[in-house]
Amino acid sequence: MLLRRVLFSLAVMAMTSGRAASAQTVSQPAAASAQRFPDVLSVKVKPVRAGVFDFDVTVSSPYDTPQRYADAFRVTTLDGKPIGERTLWHDHQDEQPFTRDLYGVSIPAGISKVRVQARDQKFGYGGKSVDIALPGR
Numbered sequence: 001m002l003l004r005r006v007l008f009s010l011a012v013m014a015m016t017s018g019r020a021a022s023a024q025t026v027s028q029p030a031a032a033s034a035q036r037f038p039d040v041l042s043v044k045v046k047p048v049r050a051g052v053f054d055f056d057v058t059v060s061s062p063y064d065t066p067q068r069y070a071d072a073f074r075v076t077t078l079d080g081k082p083i084g085e086r087t088l089w090h091d092h093q094d095e096q097p098f099t100r101d102l103y104g105v106s107i108p109a110g111i112s113k114v115r116v117q118a119r120d121q122k123f124g125y126g127g128k129s130v131d132i133a134l135p136g137r
Contacts, residue, residue: 035063037127038070038118041097045114047135053105057086059118060097069093072119075105078131083107083114112137 038061046054061070069091075084084105092098107114117129 035061035127036123037120037125038073039128040073040116040118040130041128043116043130043132045132045134048104051106051109053107053134055084055102055105055116056099057102057116057118058097058099059092061092061118061120062096064091064093064096066091066093068121070118071121073100073102074117074119074125075102075107076115076117077111078113078115080115083111107134 038059040057041060042058044056048054055075057073059070059073064070070088072085072087074082074086076082084102086100086102088100111134113131113133115129115131117125118127119125120127
């Protein structure tokens, strides 16, 4: 009888310790959680009419959760003057990387190249940006 109790206790302890170990493997990798800024991976730009362009922007933010995520991207001049911005209203945790558009961006004459950057809710703009030439300029 005592041997049965000991064996039963050992079996319960083994099952319990197995559950605890598997729960720890669910956590996010350290590299993704340590990332401060989203990265712009690619940009497609299309002229719509004179001085107006549409942008398709692909962003990667592997740390995205409902509590913290990439919440915008913007088009700027190469010296940092904002030209257009798209606000992102929710996380993209299950869609990485993700592509969103920004349509109807008016870009002053004389600008032939722009920079596209993504923003993090907590840390602001940063990460990898993309400089792209405007077609027809």
